[in-house]
Amino acid sequence: MMSKTKLSRRGLLKGSAAAGVALATPTIFSSNVWAAGYTNEPKGSTVTLGFNVPQTGAYADEGADELRAYELAVEHINGEGDGGMLNTFSSKALQGNGVNGKKVTFVTGDTQTKSDAARASAKRMIEKDGAVMITGGSSSGVAIAVQGLCQDAGVIFMAGLTHSNDTTGKDKRANGFRHFFNTEMSGAALGPVLKNNFGTERTAYHLTADYTWGWSQEGSIKKYTEQLGWQTAAAVRTPLGAGDFSQYITPVLNSGADVLVLNHYGRDMVNSLTQAVQFGLRDKQVNGKDFAIVVPLYSRLMAQGAGENVKGIFGSTNWHWSLQDEGSKAFVKSFGQKYGFPPSQAAHTTYCQALIYADAAQRAGTFRPSGVGAALEGFDFDGLGNGPTTYRADDHQCFKDVLVVKGKENPASKFDVLEVVEVTPRAQVEYPASMLGGELGPYNDGA
C-alpha cells in the first residue's frame, strides 16, 4: 500500500509553530555547553575568563583602564610580575600557579556601554570562547543586563564599575557579585561630611541623569540630606548625554538653593560641573552662605576631564590611589611600574574582582558557579585596599569602608586631583539586605 503524505492546513500551522519555537529558542539553550557538568567546565590545562569592558564609546578610557587591571591580575594569578595585591591579600589560597592547577587565559568583549551590545559580547565569550566567568563594565544599565544573561547561561558574573542600588538590590541574581559600592553607601557616607562642612540648614537643588543610576543616586542623597534637615528645592531630570547643561543650570541661580547636587557620571559630570562653575556657582553666596556643589560619585579619570573645576568639590569614591594601606601601595606600585601612571577606581575594583573570583574558585576546588558562589558568600577578607571587607551572602554585595573625597586645591600632578577627606567606616554604610528588595534566586550551574 502506498503511503500518502497529507498536508492539512492545521498540520502546516502546527508544524510551522513548532519550527518557530525551535528557531526562537536562544542557541545558548541548545548549544553543547549544557552537555558538560556545568557551563564551560574547563577540561584542558587552561581556564578562560571573559573581560567585558567598554572599548569604544564614551567610557572607553575607563574600559581601557579596567582591561589593564585585568591583564595585571591574570599575570599575578599565573605567577608572573611582582604579585601585586596577591602579596597583601588575606587569603593565601592562590599559589601563583593559576587556579585549580589551570593557567588563566582571557578573552575580551566590547560593551560599548550599551546593554544589547554588552549582552551580545558576553554571549559570544560564553558560547564561542568558553568563558567560565564574565566580569567588567562601566554602567549599571549594562551590569544589570549582563548579570541577567550570565544567570541564564550558568556562569558567574563579577560586576565591574556599577553604582546603582539595583545591581545588588531589586535586580540581584545568585550568579552575580559586586565589589563596588552603591548609591545607598555614598549617601550614608556623604551625609555626615556634608553636615560638618555645610551645616543642617541648607537647600539642595538636584540635577539628575535620567536613568536607573541617576534615580538611585538622587534618591539616596535626598534621603540622607533630608534626614540632616536639608530641604530639596527641586530635582530636575536631565537627558543622558545632554552636552550643554546650561539651560538646567540657569534656573539654579535664582532658585534660593545653596547646594547643587550633580547626580551625573562620566561625560555628563564633566560637562555639568564645568558649566556650573562657569556660571559662578562655586564662588556664589546665597542666604549668607557659600554656595556648594556636590558630586556624589567621583571618578578620578573623569575628574581629570573637568580640570581645575573640581577644586573643593565633595564626592565619594570606591578607592583612590593615594591610600596608604599595604594593599593599595602594592597595587599602585605594580600598576604604575607596568603602565607609568596610577590606576583608577575602575581598575581597582576589576582587579579585585578577578583576584577574589580566582581565590574563591581555588578554595572551592571547582569553577562550578554554585561552588564558587558558596565560597564567596560571607567571605571575609582584607589586604585589597579597602580594609576588612565582607561579601554579604544575602545580596552578594561587598561591604567595606567608603571614601569621601574632595577636589584638591593644589594638585602636584595631573593624577593628583582628589584628596581623601574621610574614610567612612563600614558600619556606618551598612544596611539590611531586605531594604533594597529583589530576590537572589537559586544558582544556575548551566547543567
Add this chain to the structure above:
Amino acid sequence: MDAFFLQILNGLDKGGAYALIALGLTIIFGTLGVVNFAHGALFMMGAFCAVTVKALLGLESVREDPTQMTAWGTPVEIREPYVETWFGDFGTFLLDFSVPVSILVALPIMLFIGIAMERGLIRYFYKRPHAEQILVTFGLAIVLQEIVKSIFGANPIPQPAPDVARGMIDFGVSIGFDAGNVVYPAWRLIYFLFSLAVIGAVFAFLQFTTFGMVVRAGMADRETVGLLGIDIDRRFTIVFGIAAVVAGLAGAMYTPILSPDYHMGMDFLVLSFVVVVVGGMGSLGGAVAAGFLLGVLQSFASMNEVKAILPGIDQIIIYLIAVVILLVRPRGLMGRKGVMEH
C-alpha cells in the same frame, strides 16, 4: 522675570552655535546640493584644533627629580612649558589665550580640510541621490570621529577660557535689574557676539563681493552661470571650504563652554539639521533665525515652571517645533520654492 531673561541669554549663546553650524550646512546644500552629515564632525575638528593648539603651546620640558619618588617608585617628573621658558610672561599670556589664538590656526586648517574633503570625496557624489550623499558623509563623520578618538582618547578635554573671560558679567544692572540678579558667564556672551560677527561676515562676503555674487547666482541657476564661462565648480569648492571654516571656528570657540570630546559633533548634527529644516532648506537667513529661535525655545522648555506643566518637554521641544512647522509651512520659516521639491 530675571529667570526669563536669563533663559533668553542662555538660548542666544546656544543658538549661536546652532546658527553657525546650520549656516554652513545651508551654504553647502544651497550651492552644491549636498546633504552633508559630516558637518558636525567639522565642528568637532574645529574644537580639536583648539585642543591641539593648547597641547602644542603646553609642550613641556621634562626632567626627573631623583629626590622625589612617585607612589609607584619612579622619580617625580618636573614639567615646565617651553613657551614659558622661552618667552617668559608672553608665554604665559599665550597659554592663557590658547582658545582665541587657536582661531588663527583653525582658519587655514579648516579651509584646507574643507577643500580636501570636497575635492577628495564629496564631488564624486554631486549627481548621486541624497540618500547616498547622506551615507557617505555620515561614514566620513564616523571615520573622522574615530581618528580623533584614537589620538586624543574618549574623555572630554578641559579647555579653559582666558582668565579675564572666566568670570561673570552683571548684565542685568545695565537694563534695570537689581545687581546680582542677571549675571551671566562672560565667555558665553563673547561666544554670542562672536557668532553674530561670523554670521555678519559670511553674509557680507556673499552680498558685497563679486565672488559672493557669482556664488549666489550659481545657487539660483548653476547651469546659466556655467554657460557664461564661469568655473562655478571651483568657486563651490571654496564655498565648501568656507562652510568648513565657519563650523570649525564655531567649534574652537565653543570649547570653554563644552569640554570637547570626539562625539561632540554628532550631538550638534541632528539639532542643526532640524534647525535647517525649520529655517527652510536653502535659506541662509532662515537657518540663522531658526538657530537662535530654537536655542531660546529649548532654554524656555527647560524651566521648571514649564516642566511642571509638561514633563519631559525639554527633551522633545525641538522636534515638536519641527513637526509643527513642517505641517503648517512645509518649506520651513523662510524656505524658497523649488528647493528639495523636485
